[in-house]
Amino acid sequence: MREDDVLRGIAARVAARDYSDDVSIHPGHLDADGTWIVSPLPEDTRMLVVRGSQEHRAALAADAVDPLPRLVPASAQAVDDAEQVLGHPLPPLLRRIYLEVANGGFGPVLGVAGGGTDDLGRTAIDRLSPREPAGLLPIAYWGCAIYSYVDCRGRGAMMWGFDPNSGLGEHSFYAEGISLVDWLDGWLTGSLEQPHLEPDQTRSWSGTTSEGAS
Template sequence: MREDDVLRGVAARVAAGDYSDDVLIRPGDLDANGNWTLSPAPEGTRWLVVRGSQEHLAALAADAVDPLPPLEPASVQAVDDAERVLGQPLPPLLRRIYLEVANGGFGPVLGVAGGCTDDLGRTAIDLLSPRQPAGLLPIGYWGCAIYSYVDCLGRGATMWGFDPNSGLGDHSFYAEGMSLVDWLDGWLRGSLEQPHLAPDPASG
C-alpha cells in the first residue's frame, strides 16, 4: 500500500472518531438476532470491548457506544523539536501524520510533545534514551513496557519491537520484518499485533 493511501486511511478513521482499539460501550447483551439489548446498570457504567468485536458492532448499531474526543495534530514546533532531539528527520509519512492528522492517540501510536503518552505520561520523545539503538523512535505502546519502534536512519522506516519481559537482555530489541507503511496498514486492517517473538521450532 502506498504512503498516501495509508495517510488517507488513518485520517479517515481519526475524522470518524473510530480510532481506538478499545471501545467503551453501555452494558447489555446480544439477543438471538445479534442485536444489543441494554441492561440495567448504574449511571456511567461502561464496558470495555475490542473494536470490531461482535459486541462493539452490535452496540454501535444500537447507539450504545461512547463517542471519542477529537484528536488534534502536533504543532510544527513539536515535530521539529522531536527531530532535533532524535538527531534524525522523522520518516516522511510519520511526520505528515503528526502534522496533518493527529499527535498520536490512534491505535497504539504515541505522540510527540503535547500528544498521546504511555501509561506513565511519556511521549515518544520522553522515552528516548542513549542506551537504545541510535535512530529508533518509540511510536507504539502496548502495555507492560512493550513498545514498537520505527527506524528513522533512512533504512526504509523499518519497525522494531522491544519487550523487556522476553528475558533476552541485550536482544530485547528485534526487527519485526515490516515497514512503517506495513505496520500502519496492518492497524487499518485490524491485523496489527504487539511485538512478539516466536520460538525457533528446532532450538526452542
Template sequence: MTEIEQLLTRVADKARNTRPWGWTSLPEPVDAATVARAEAALGFRLPQLLTDLYLRVGDGGFGPEYGLLPLLDSPPADEPAAVTQYLANRESARKDPDWPWPEGVLPISHWGCAMYACVDCRSPHATVLFFEPNADDADHAWYVDAPSLADWLRAWVDGTGWYEETNDGLQMAPWADLRIRTASARAS
C-alpha cells in the same frame, strides 16, 4: 494520488472512527514547529511518513492497541510522549549497557508491560521494531514488526497485524542489527 497519500487517507479515516485503549478522542495534529522541536530534542530527523501522521492525522491516539504516542507533549492520555520515552530509554541504556537502546529507534506505540513498537529512524524505509523487555536478555528483546512504517500502518488498517486475534500464528523475526547498531554506543 500517490500510494502514500492513499495510505494516509485510509489511516486518517480509521483514526477518526476507532479509539485505541485509553483514548477518548483523537488529538489534534501537531504543527511544524512541534515537529522541529521534537527533532531538535532527539538529534535526528523523523521519517517523512511519521511526520505526516503527526502533522495530518493527530498527535497520537490512533493505531493498534494503545495507539501512537503523542510526539512531544503528553495530552490527556497517561502515555509519555515519544520523545520523552526515547530520551529516557537512551539514558537507561547508558546506566545499564546490558540493555542497550539503539540511537535513532523511536518508540511510537506502547503495548503494555513496557513493550513498544518503535520506528528505526535511521533505516531507509523506517522499519518498525518491537521491543519486548520481558525477555531474558537484550538479544532476545528486539524483533522486526514490519519492514516499513507504511507496511505497519497497512497491517493496522487492513486488520492483518500479528496482534489481531485471527492472526495468532504470525511471528516476528529477531532484529539482526541490534548488536551492530549498539556496538559503537558501547565503545564510547
C-alpha cells in the same frame, strides 16, 4: 501513492472518531438475534470491548457507544523539537501524520509533545533513552512494557520490536522485517501484530494478532 492511501485511511478513521482498538460501550448483552440490550446499571458504568467485535457492532446499532474525543495534529514546533532530540528527521509519512492528522492517540500510536502517551504518560520523545539504540523512535505502546519502534536513520523506515519480558537482555530489540507504511496499513486493515519474541530464545519475532488491532 501507497503512503498517500495509508495517510488518507488514518485520516478517515480519526475524522470519524473511530480510532481506538478498545471501545467504551454501555454495558449489556447480546440477545438471541444479536441486538445489544443495555443493562440497567448506573449511567456512568462502561465496559470495554474490542473494536469490530460482535458486541461493538451491536452496541453501535443500539447507539450505546461513547464517542471518542477528537484528535488534533501536532504543532510544527513539537515535530521540529522531536527531530532535534532524536537526532534524525522523522520518516516523511510519520511526519505528515503528526502534522496533518493526529499527534498520536490512534490505535497504539504515541505522539510527540502534547500527543498520545503510554500508560505512564510518556510521549514517544519522553520514552527515548540513551540506553537504547540511537535513531529508533518508540511510536507504539502495547502494554507490559512492549513497544514498537521505527528506524529513523534513513534505512527505509523499518520497524523494530521491543519485548523486555523475554529475558534476552540486549536482544530484547529485534527487527520486525516490515516497513512503517506496512505497519500502519496493518493497523488499518486489522492485521497488525503485537510484537513478541518467540519462546525458543531466538531473535526472530512473532506476534499475537488481535481482532481489535484495527
